[in-house]
Amino acid sequence: MDPIKTRAEDGVLEVTLDRPKANAIDLVTSRRMGEVFAEFRDDPSLRVAIITGAGEKFFCPGWDLKAAAEGDAVDGNYGVGGFGGLQELRDLNKPVIAAVNGIACGGGLELAISADMILAAEHATFALPEIRSGTVADAASIKLPKRIPYHIAMELLLTGRWFDAEEGKGWGLVNEIVPANRLMDRAWELARLLASGPPLVYAAIKEVVRDAEDSKFQDAMNRVTQRQLRSVDVLYSSEDQLEGARAFAEKRDPVWKGK
Known part of the structure; x- marks a missing residue:
């Protein structure tokens, strides 16, 4: 079994x-x-x-x-x-x-x-x-x-x-x-x-946390802001990030697609 x-x-x-x-x-x-x-x-x-x-x-x-x-x-x-x-x-x-x-x-x-x-x-x-x-x-x-x-x-x-x-x-x-x-x-x-939450944001959070575990703060921040982490790069170019901003402006719940 x-x-x-x-x-x-x-x-x-x-x-x-x-x-x-x-x-x-x-x-x-x-x-x-x-x-x-x-x-x-x-x-x-x-x-x-x-x-x-x-x-x-x-x-x-x-x-x-x-x-x-x-x-x-x-x-x-x-x-x-x-x-x-x-x-x-x-x-x-x-x-x-x-x-x-x-x-x-x-x-x-x-x-x-x-x-x-x-x-x-x-x-x-x-x-x-x-x-x-x-x-x-x-x-x-x-x-x-x-x-x-x-x-x-x-x-x-x-x-x-x-x-x-x-x-x-x-x-x-x-x-x-x-x-x-x-x-x-x-x-x-x-x-x-x-x-029900944003999967691309979750992915970015987990990768950032792993990457930063043994890094100096500024080194980790540089990798995030320069989009050197794959999940962060995907998130910053995603429809979901635009959807989050639109939903906030339109005072509605966002619809996350994971892309």
Whole structure:
């Protein structure tokens, strides 16, 4: 059975990791996730994605250590997009929402922080326990100290301790905490709001943010103002930018075409 279930509606793609018992990711699953998210990236009819897990207990515990022990060895080839299909997917210039429905630890937490926004069920819990299995949470080691205070990120990486959704929200890691029975409704509500927005602007925002991450402010600004980023150049020459100005002048809602 396909470990990835998808549903597309109103420009939104819902991606559900459904691999009993715990939604752990093996090589086949990771490569399949990469295919799904690459198709999402390349399909102009899809504007926003939601990633979640099946069931109410696990979002994702990360790498399937049982499969690894049986020979499903880590060989660096997780498929397009890297582990879980999101972490290294190039040119993904569309919003992604993680709807964390339960335990998100190790690579599961890394998958969540690869999204642009995180909604968490009230009972969701998080951890980076890689130290206990003698390995490094590589993506989290790179990303987490840039997302939350350095000393907190280092504590979580070095101790592997668990924390709940409330603490995650306190550190700015989680956007919203939602009752479990409302999690997907809220994720779709937010996704539909984003899907109604200007896709070329979203693309420019995501590319600018990525480009500026390790750049000096003026260098990044120069690349934007000189239209050296592809998404910015497309936006500044687009019908949508003209439509935004016209809609404002005519006091009406804009109609975005993505071109």
